[in-house]
Amino acid sequence: MPGPTPGPLPKGGRGRRDWGERTLAWAFLLPSLAVFALFIGYPLGRTVYLSTHGNDLFGAPSRYVGMRHYTDLLASAEFHKTLVTTLLFVLLTVGPGVFGALGLVLLLESRVRGVRWLRSAFALPFAFSVASASVVFSVFFNPAIGVLNGLLSQFGAGPVGWLTDQRYALLSVCAATVWMNLGYNVLVLSAGVGSIPQETVEAARLDGAAGWRLARSITVPLLGPHLFFLVVVSTINALQSFGQIHILTQGGPDGATRTLVYSVYEKAFAYGSSDFGTASAQAVVLLMVVLACAGVQFGVLERKVHYA
Amino acid sequence: MSKWSLRLAAALAAAGLALTACSSSSSGSGSAADGTAPGPQALDQAQGVTTVTFWHAMTGQNATALTSLVNAFNAAHQGKIEVKPLFQGSYDDVIAKYKASVQQKATPSLVQVYDIGTRFMIDSRQTVPAQAFVDKDSYALDDIEPNIRNYYTVGGKLASMPFNSSMPLLYLNTDAFREAGLDPAKPPRTLAELGEAAKKLTTKDASGQTVRYGFGAAVYGWFVEELIAESGTLYCDQDNGRTQKAGKVLFDSAQGAQAVQWWADLVKGGYAANTGRVPADAQAAFKAGKVAMHLESTGVLRGYTEAAKFTVATAPYPRLTDAGQGGPAIGGASLWIDGPGHSAAEQRASWEFVKFLSEPAQQAAWHTGTGYFPVNRKALDDPKDKEWLAKYPQFQTAIDELHATKPTPATAGCLLGVMPQARKNVETAIEQTVSGAKTAQQALSDAAKDLQPAIDSYNSSVG
Numbered sequence: 001m002p003g004p005t006p007g008p009l010p011k012g013g014r015g016r017r018d019w020g021e022r023t024l025a026w027a028f029l030l031p032s033l034a035v036f037a038l039f040i041g042y043p044l045g046r047t048v049y050l051s052t053h054g055n056d057l058f059g060a061p062s063r064y065v066g067m068r069h070y071t072d073l074l075a076s077a078e079f080h081k082t083l084v085t086t087l088l089f090v091l092l093t094v095g096p097g098v099f100g101a102l103g104l105v106l107l108l109e110s111r112v113r114g115v116r117w118l119r120s121a122f123a124l125p126f127a128f129s130v131a132s133a134s135v136v137f138s139v140f141f142n143p144a145i146g147v148l149n150g151l152l153s154q155f156g157a158g159p160v161g162w163l164t165d166q167r168y169a170l171l172s173v174c175a176a177t178v179w180m181n182l183g184y185n186v187l188v189l190s191a192g193v194g195s196i197p198q199e200t201v202e203a204a205r206l207d208g209a210a211g212w213r214l215a216r217s218i219t220v221p222l223l224g225p226h227l228f229f230l231v232v233v234s235t236i237n238a239l240q241s242f243g244q245i246h247i248l249t250q251g252g253p254d255g256a257t258r259t260l261v262y263s264v265y266e267k268a269f270a271y272g273s274s275d276f277g278t279a280s281a282q283a284v285v286l287l288m289v290v291l292a293c294a295g296v297q298f299g300v301l302e303r304k305v306h307y308a
Numbered sequence: 309m310s311k312w313s314l315r316l317a318a319a320l321a322a323a324g325l326a327l328t329a330c331s332s333s334s335s336g337s338g339s340a341a342d343g344t345a346p347g348p349q350a351l352d353q354a355q356g357v358t359t360v361t362f363w364h365a366m367t368g369q370n371a372t373a374l375t376s377l378v379n380a381f382n383a384a385h386q387g388k389i390e391v392k393p394l395f396q397g398s399y400d401d402v403i404a405k406y407k408a409s410v411q412q413k414a415t416p417s418l419v420q421v422y423d424i425g426t427r428f429m430i431d432s433r434q435t436v437p438a439q440a441f442v443d444k445d446s447y448a449l450d451d452i453e454p455n456i457r458n459y460y461t462v463g464g465k466l467a468s469m470p471f472n473s474s475m476p477l478l479y480l481n482t483d484a485f486r487e488a489g490l491d492p493a494k495p496p497r498t499l500a501e502l503g504e505a506a507k508k509l510t511t512k513d514a515s516g517q518t519v520r521y522g523f524g525a526a527v528y529g530w531f532v533e534e535l536i537a538e539s540g541t542l543y544c545d546q547d548n549g550r551t552q553k554a555g556k557v558l559f560d561s562a563q564g565a566q567a568v569q570w571w572a573d574l575v576k577g578g579y580a581a582n583t584g585r586v587p588a589d590a591q592a593a594f595k596a597g598k599v600a601m602h603l604e605s606t607g608v609l610r611g612y613t614e615a616a617k618f619t620v621a622t623a624p625y626p627r628l629t630d631a632g633q634g635g636p637a638i639g640g641a642s643l644w645i646d647g648p649g650h651s652a653a654e655q656r657a658s659w660e661f662v663k664f665l666s667e668p669a670q671q672a673a674w675h676t677g678t679g680y681f682p683v684n685r686k687a688l689d690d691p692k693d694k695e696w697l698a699k700y701p702q703f704q705t706a707i708d709e710l711h712a713t714k715p716t717p718a719t720a721g722c723l724l725g726v727m728p729q730a731r732k733n734v735e736t737a738i739e740q741t742v743s744g745a746k747t748a749q750q751a752l753s754d755a756a757k758d759l760q761p762a763i764d765s766y767n768s769s770v771g
Contacts, residue, residue: 057431057769058407144524144581144593156515164527164584166743250585253527253739271728272403272428273762 044287051280059274069281078255079263079282085170086259086289090238092174093181098230100178101185102223105193106215119190126183130243137176138163138248163249166256173248173257177241185230192226193219224305231301235293239286260286345440345659346652351388354653360391360661361416363406365399365641369610370472373677381664389657391418399641400728403428410434415646418658420471422641423459424727427549429644430467431725431770436647439465441659451686452666458715459638462550462723468642469662472680474605475636475706476534476625478502483618484509484520484600495623499535499570502601502626506579509600523574524581524599526590527738529731530639531603532559533721534625535567540633540718544730549723553767557722557730557759560752566628568734569748572741582742585735605639606706610679613700622705624712635713637721640680681706725766726759733759 051069053061073079104122108115125133140147141162149159162172196219204218220227242261245251251258251266258266260282268279351358366374378393396402399422409415410432421429429435438460442449449457449466456470482492488508496502506522513519525531536543541563544554558564574580581599583589594602595615603625604612612620625636643665645658664670671682672690687693688707697703713719724730737751746754 057428057766058410060411062769138586138589142589142592143583144521144589144598145596153513153515153517156517159518161582161584164582166739166745252585252736254736254743254745269404270400271732272400272407272425272726273729274404274407 047280047283049280050276051284053277055274055276057274059268059276061277065277069277070285073278073281073285081255082258082260082263085255085257086239088170089174089177089241089257089259090235090293092171093177093238093241094231094234096174097178097181097185097234098227101182101189101230102220102227104182104186105189106219108190109193109215109219119186122186123183123190125180126187128180128183130180131247133180134176134244134247137172137179137244141172141248164253166253169249169253169256173244176244176248177238180244181234181237185234188226188230189223192223196222221306225307228297228301228305232294232297235297236290239290239293260289345436345444346656347444348656350652350656351660354388354651357387358389358651358653358657360389360418360654360657362391362393362418362420362658362661363396363402363416364393364420365396365402365422366420366472367395370607370678370680371395373674376677377665377670377673380670381661384664385660389660391657391661399425403728406432413649415649417646417650417654418661419644419646420641421468421644423637423639423721424724424731426460426462426467426642427553427723427725427727430462434646434648435468435644436655437465437467438469438645438659438662439467441645441662442466447663451668451684453681453683453685453710454715455635455710455713455719456638456681456683458720460642468644469666470638470640470642470683471662471665472607472674472678473638473640473683474607474680475639475709476531476603476605477609477706477709478623478626479594479602479604479609479612480621480623481594481597481600481616481618482621484597485621487511488600492621495621496601496626497624498627498629499567500629503570503574503579506574506601507577510579518578520597521581521593521599522579523601524583524590524593525571525603526583526587527585527735527742528587529734529738532564532567532734532738533731534636534639535628536561536563537637537719537721538625538634539563539628540716542718543722544724547717548720550717550720553770554722554724554763555767556763557724557756559730559734560749560756563628564734564752565747565749567748568738568741568752571738572744572748575742576744606681606703607640607679609700609702609706613702620702622702624705624709634716634718636709637719675703679703681710724763725770726762729762730759 050061052064052066054063054065056062101122108119108122128136139145143149143159143161143164146162148162152158152160160168163169200218200222201214204214209217239259240261241259242265245257245259245262246265249257251262264279264282264286267273267275267282362378364374374393378391382390394416396405402419402421403425406415406419406421415434441447452470453473456473457466460466460468460470478495480492480495485492488511490505490508496505502523509520509522510518511520533543536559541561542548542558544557544559546552546554548554571580575582581590581593583593587604590599590602591604591608591612593599594604595612597616597618609620609622643662645655645662647655650658665674666684668682668684668686668690671684671687672693674680675682675687675693676696682688682693688697722730733755734752737746737748737755740746740751740754741748745751
């Protein structure tokens with residue numbers, strides 16, 4: 001519906017009013033622009049600057065080295081391993097995290113007794129901070145006094161080095177991460193299910209759809225936007241995960257859980273290394289990886305999402 | 309629009325820079341690290357209260373003990389000096405923040421730095437050597453334990469004042485020893501004996517599951533450093549970096565390889581628990597009785613005697629073989645007084661506090677409150693300290709161990725600018741040996757090779 005049409009303006013007045021509105025708009029934008037410039041723009045520029053410089057004893061940039069940090073990284077076998085670990089970490093946390101939550105939400109839809117209680121229970125991990133959840137998991141995983149090995153020994157199975165054996169460490173950290181993310185994912189998907197129009201569901205039921213068929217043809221497609229949102233956000237979260245790795249394994253054993261973010265931390269701050277040049281170059285690579293992931297997701301996945 | 313936001317960003321960035329510039333110029337000028345220290349008159353001439361900002365890394369019981377010492381000092385110097393203790397996180401965090409503070413020209417007056425940060429602190433040229441104050445005051449260092457002084461003496465001069473010193477010990481679960489028919493009064497002395505005892509102490513249930521491991525320690529490079537020191541051999545060249553700056557590490561020696569291989573073989577044989585790098589996990593396993601023998605610092609003894617349900621005994625740190633000529637090197641941390649950017653009065657006030665902390669009465673309180681050694685040997689004559697040692701005889705082991713160690717380059721420990729990274733590389737080597745990916749010799753050689761560029765670049769950057 002068209003709004004009231006503005007009356008003719010006096011000649012020359014339009015420009016003045018336009019100018020006033022522009023000023024007003026900028027005034028409103030100023031606070032957020034200031035925040036962006038200070039906390040995103042400046043650090044980003046600084047990171048790129050640092051990544052092209054070598055450091056003195058205190059980590060201050062002391063000499064221009066061009067692209068050397070980047071070429072060194074590309075040639076480093078350790079960095080390749082870090083990239084592979086990062087991608088594995090993303091795959092093993094985003095997939096199970098989002099689709100595990102979807103499974104739980106669909107189960108909740110089947111109206112079993114105690115659904116309200118279960119819904120709260122599934123959303124509970126959201127209330128834990130990464131740090132406290134990680135400390136609890138480190139107790140579970142402890143090879144000598146841990147709960148998991150205690151349970152295993154009841155069945156006569158071996159002690160497993162959940163965090164100290166290179167074969168299991170990454171899987172263990174991923175499992176802890178999936179649990180931590182589950183609460184938020186369940187909350188988002190529960191809200192999504194709640195927003196599916198009841199008429200659509202009724203119509204499907206009249207056509208004889210129920211259970212699996214209803215979930216596959218109605219619920220999941222209509223949850224598309226929510227699932228897409230979760231995949232994008234979880235991917236970015238996974239690429240930035242730090243707390244659980246730091247508390248559970250410190251990137252070990254022998255680098256088995258060293259992701260890109262953890263590697264940035266190690267180079268810049270851990271072990272007194274202060275190698276801000278290499279760390280910044282890795283941070284720029286991380287930014288590229290995040291952008292690439294988001295680009296692929298928006299380019300490929302979003303086409304398949306149905307916005308109601 | 310983009311032009312506008314760019315201008316805005318530039319303006320804000322400039323404002324941010326201006327702010328940091330302001331904060332850096334606010335700290336007063338003082339004598340540079342030229343080897344001279346202000347005398348007591350600097351404090352007499354100062355107006356009002358001189359504030360000493362003190363960065364430290366103490367937590368839990370140790371922080372409580374430190375706070376009460378600070379309070380006692382402030383009460384005794386009311387109206388003249390006020391020490392403000394500021395907790396900065398782990399020792400690694402302290403170094404990282406200290407580096408940032410040097411860049412911003414806003415260093416604290418006094419900072420507690422771990423043993424392996426010693427070379428870096430000297431190279432930072434930000435501190436006034438403790439020796440300068442000692443010379444100015446003709447202060448006698450005779451009561452400071454010679455082995456501890458040995459670690460912090462570089463080029464014949466005391467670089468910093470030791471404060472909290474520790475040594476590694478072998479911890480024993482005496483109940484487990486008796487159960488296995490072993491005498492806790494005759495603890496194993498060599499790695500071979502320790503291995504034998506670990507086999508006897510390992511128990512399994514009917515289904516073949518391990519109920520208790522004979523041995524268990526955190527994957528912590530310090531323990532390997534100490535085994536090398538015990539063998540009387542060097543960790544890095546130039547006499548452990550004592551005669552000149554070390555240019556290369558020697559931990560990939562036969563002794564280093566023997567220590568790491570021994571450890572890995574015990575784990576692979578099922579006689580040792582591998583709880584990973586996190587010290588708290590290894591400590592928890594010992595306290596819970598899941599591990600019968602354990603390597604840890606003296607600093608945790610107090611916590612063990614209180615938490616464990618069995619009687620905790622301590623024994624001297626093991627040796628590679630009977631032939632070992634060395635002894636364990638000192639661990640812990642020391643106090644560094646910052647020069648540039650701090651007034652003469654502030655530097656002097658820091659020294660007064662450092663002196664206070666190293667006096668017998670304070671060191672006795674510190675020893676009994678934490679489990680760290682007294683760095684001042686007169687502290688052991690303090691009646692409170694004597695009473696306490698009678699109550700907890702386990703603490704005597706560390707004191708005997710310290711006094712039995714001859715000060716040599718090997719037992720002084722390695723001074724290396726990138727020592728924290730060297731320690732990390734050794735930890736990676738232990739993990740690689742335990743997983744069977746490499747032999748100890750191969751893993752340590754690779755670790756040394758991997759470290760070399762960091763040593764070279766450090767040494768070239770400090771000239």
